[in-house]
Amino acid sequence: MNSARRIRRGVLLSLFLLLGAWLFGGAMATSTGSVQAVYAQTNPIDNVASPPSDQNPVEVYVDLYGLNIFAIDEREETFEIEAFIYADWFDDRLAFDPAVAGTETKIFQGETAVEMLKTEVWWPDLEVVDVRGPRERLHTTLTIDYDGFVTYTERFHANIWQPFFFDEFPFDTHTISFTVAPFFYTSEQVVFLGPEDFLEEGERVQRMDLAWETNEWSIESVESEVDRGDAFAFSTTTMFIEISRLPQFYISNVILPLFLIVAISWAVFWMDFGSMHLADRLSVSFTSVLTVVAFDFVTADNLPLLSYQTVLDVVLTFSYIILSLSVLENVLAYLNFRRNGSEVQRLDRIARWLFPLVYYAGCGLILLLF
Numbered sequence: 001m002n003s004a005r006r007i008r009r010g011v012l013l014s015l016f017l018l019l020g021a022w023l024f025g026g027a028m029a030t031s032t033g034s035v036q037a038v039y040a041q042t043n044p045i046d047n048v049a050s051p052p053s054d055q056n057p058v059e060v061y062v063d064l065y066g067l068n069i070f071a072i073d074e075r076e077e078t079f080e081i082e083a084f085i086y087a088d089w090f091d092d093r094l095a096f097d098p099a100v101a102g103t104e105t106k107i108f109q110g111e112t113a114v115e116m117l118k119t120e121v122w123w124p125d126l127e128v129v130d131v132r133g134p135r136e137r138l139h140t141t142l143t144i145d146y147d148g149f150v151t152y153t154e155r156f157h158a159n160i161w162q163p164f165f166f167d168e169f170p171f172d173t174h175t176i177s178f179t180v181a182p183f184f185y186t187s188e189q190v191v192f193l194g195p196e197d198f199l200e201e202g203e204r205v206q207r208m209d210l211a212w213e214t215n216e217w218s219i220e221s222v223e224s225e226v227d228r229g230d231a232f233a234f235s236t237t238t239m240f241i242e243i244s245r246l247p248q249f250y251i252s253n254v255i256l257p258l259f260l261i262v263a264i265s266w267a268v269f270w271m272d273f274g275s276m277h278l279a280d281r282l283s284v285s286f287t288s289v290l291t292v293v294a295f296d297f298v299t300a301d302n303l304p305l306l307s308y309q310t311v312l313d314v315v316l317t318f319s320y321i322i323l324s325l326s327v328l329e330n331v332l333a334y335l336n337f338r339r340n341g342s343e344v345q346r347l348d349r350i351a352r353w354l355f356p357l358v359y360y361a362g363c364g365l366i367l368l369l370f
Contacts, residue, residue, distance in 0.1 A: 051122055052091050057191045060089045060124050062180060064224055064239040067155070072176075072217060072243075074166070075304050078132055079176055080159050083239070085126060087152045094121065095148040106144045113142035123152060124190045129179040129236075132159045166303055168370055169310035170250035173220065179238040187229035192237055194226030217243050254295055254312065259363070261291050262319050265326055266355055269348045278334040285327045292319050311370040315363055322359045326351075 051058045065084035072079045098104045108116050114137070117123050121142065128135050136157040143151040162176045182190050213219065220242040229235045265288035268281040296316050303310070309317070333347050 051124075051185065051189055052093060054092060055090070057187065057189050058089055058124070058185075059193055060087055060190055060235075061193045062087045062126070062226070062237040063195055064178075064180060064237055066222060066239060066241065069217075069219075069241070069243075070157075074164060074302060077164050077304060078159050078161050080157070081178060082138070082155070082157045083178070085128075085152070085154045085156065085180055087124065087126060089124070089150055090148050091122060091150055092148045094144050094150060096144075096146055098146040101146070104146045108142040108144075110140060113140045116142055117152075121150065123150070124185055125183040126152075126154075126180050127183040128156070128158050128160070129181055130161045132161055164304075166306060166310050167308060169303065169312055170245055170247040170254075171311060171367075171370070173242060173244040175240050175242050177238050177240045179236050181234045181236040185234075187233055187235045190235060191228050192226050192235035194224065194237060196226065216246055216249065218246060220244050250299075250312065254299060255315070258292065258295055258315070258319060259360075261288050261295075262322060262359060263356070264288060265323055266352070268326065268330055269351045269355070278330065281330045281334075282327060285323060285330060289320070289323045289327075292316060292323065311366065314366050314370070318359070318362055318366065322355065322362075326355065329355075 063086045065086065067082045067084065070080040070082065096106075121144070138155045138157055140155075141151075141153040145151075158178070160176075160178045162174075164174055166172055222242075223240045225238050225240065227236045227238070265285050268284050271281050271284075299312055299316075329347070329351050336347060
C-alpha cells in the first residue's frame with residue numbers, strides 16, 4: 001500500500017516538474033523574442049547605425065552656398081544667415097535595381113527626407129557650429145541613385161555667434177564665418193572634400209553666391225575652405241564672408257558734428273573779458289564738453305562693452321583733451337587779464353590758430369594710424 005502511494009507521488013512530482021520546465025522554456029522564448037523585436041524596431045536597418053564598411057574613411061563632398069544675411073547684431077555678436085548645405089557620398093548598401101524600382105533616382109523631400117535619414121539612410125549628421133538656438137531647416141532634399149550615390153541638400157536659417165573686433169570702428173572690416181562638421185564622426189571615419197579638391201594647380205574657388213549690401217554693411221569677398229582634420233579631430237567646411245562697414249552714417253552724424261561742436265567751443269578766444277565775465281566763457285566750453293559726452297553715449301549704445309578703444313573712442317578722447325585745454329586757457333586768460341590786459345589778447349590770438357591746427361592735425365593722424 002505504501003509502495004503504491006510512493007509510486008503515485010513520484011509520478012505526480014515528475015508531471016509537475018515537466019510542466020514547470022515547459023512553462024519556463026516558453027517564457028524564456030517569449031522574452032528573447034520580445035528583446036529581438038524591440039531591437040529590430042530601434043535598429044531597422046544597419047545603414048543607419050554605421051557608415052559604409054567598405055570605405056575607411058567615408059569621403060563626403062560638402063559645399064556651402066550663402067543666400068542672404070538678414071541681420072548683424074554687434075552687441076550680441078551674432079549674425080543671421082540663410083544658406084544651402086550640399087553633400088554627397090557613396091553607400092553601396094542603398095543600391096537598387098532601376099528596372100524593379102521603375103526609376104534610376106529616388107527623390108525624398110521635406111519631412112520624408114528627414115525621416116529617411118533617421119530610419120533608413122546613413123548620413124554624416126551635419127551640424128552647423130556655434131548656432132544660437134535651433135537651426136531652422138527650411139527645406140531638405142535627399143536623392144539616392146541606383147548605384148548608391150546619395151545627395152543631401154538643405155536650405156537653413158540660423159543665428160550664429162561670431163566674435164567681432166571693433167578697434168577700427170567705424171571704418172572696420174570683419175570676417176564672419178559659419179562652419180559645418182559631423183556631429184559624431186571623427187576624421188578617421190568621415191573626411192570632407194571640397195571644390196578645391198577638384199581644381200587644377202594654381203586655381204582658386206571663385207564664389208559669386210552672396211551679393212549683399214545694406215545701409216551699413218557690404219560684402220567684399222566670399223571664400224570656402226575644407227579642413228580634413230587630424231586624427232581624433234573632425235573634418236569641417238567653413239564659409240568665410242568678409243564684410244566692411246559703410247561709414248557714411250557715422251561720418252555725417254557723429255564725426256562732422258563733433259568737429260563743428262569742438263570748433264564752436266573756440267569762439268571763447270574772441271570773447272573779450274572787458275565786456276563779459278569768466279563764467280560766460282566757461283559756459284560755452286562746458287556746454288561743448290557735455291555735447292561731446294552725449295555723442296559718446298550714442299556710439300556706445302551700438303557696441304558691446306569693450307576692453308579696448310575704437311578709432312571713434314580715440315577721436316572722442318582727443319576731443320575731450322582739446323576741450324579741457326580750452327577751459328584751462330580760459331582760466332589762464334582771466335588770470336592774465338587781472339594782471340595785464342594786453343597779455344590776454346596775445347594768449348587768445350595764439351589759441352585762435354594753435355587749437356584748430358593741433359586738433360585737426362591730431363584727428364587726421366589718428367585716422368591714418370588706425
